[in-house]
Amino acid sequence: MTRKEFLSEMGAATLVVCCGSALLGMEGCSEIRTYLPKVRKDKAIIPRSKFDSKDNYIVLRRSATVPANYYVSLQKDGSFVTVEMVCTHRRCELRPSHAMLSCPCHNSEFTTAGKVIVGPATEDLQRIKTTVDEDNVYVWLKNNLLPAG
Numbered sequence: 001m002t003r004k005e006f007l008s009e010m011g012a013a014t015l016v017v018c019c020g021s022a023l024l025g026m027e028g029c030s031e032i033r034t035y036l037p038k039v040r041k042d043k044a045i046i047p048r049s050k051f052d053s054k055d056n057y058i059v060l061r062r063s064a065t066v067p068a069n070y071y072v073s074l075q076k077d078g079s080f081v082t083v084e085m086v087c088t089h090r091r092c093e094l095r096p097s098h099a100m101l102s103c104p105c106h107n108s109e110f111t112t113a114g115k116v117i118v119g120p121a122t123e124d125l126q127r128i129k130t131t132v133d134e135d136n137v138y139v140w141l142k143n144n145l146l147p148a149g
C-alpha cells in the first residue's frame with residue numbers, strides 16, 4: 001500500500017467515525033460504537049459477539065425502525081442494560097464519555113446503567129426492556145419502558 005492510499009483510507013475511516021457522531025447530534029469527533037441492528041418482531045437484534053470487556057457497549061441510532069438513540073451495555077455482573085440517551089433534566093441528547101454518559105447541556109453524568117451520578121439531573125435514565133439468549137441481545141422497541149429504580 002502506498003502512502004497516498006494509506007492516507008486516503010485513514011481519512012475515510014475518520015469520516016465514518018465523525019459522521020456517526022454527527023448523526024447522534026454529538027459535538028466533536030470521537031469514536032462512538034454505533035450499530036445498525038436487524039429488527040424482527042419489534043426487537044433490535046445485536047449479536048453478543050459485539051460486546052466484550054473492552055468494547056462493552058453499542059449505540060443503536062435512531063432510524064426508521066429504532067425510535068430513539070439507545071445505549072446498550074454489558075455490565076460487570078454480566079447483565080445487559082439499555083438506556084435511552086436522553087437526559088432527564090431537560091432532554092438533551094447524551095453522549096458516551098469514559099464509561100459513563102454525559103450531558104453536553106448542563107453537565108449531568110450517568111452511569112452506563114442509567115443512574116445519576118452528577119446533577120442537575122435528579123432522575124435516572126429511562127431503562128428499556130432488554131433480553132438475551134445464547135447468541136443475541138434483544139432490545140425491545142415497543143412497549144419497552146421499564147419502571148424506574
Ligand code: FES
Nearest residue numbers: 087089090103106
Ligand atoms: S439537559 Fe442534561 S443536564 Fe440539563
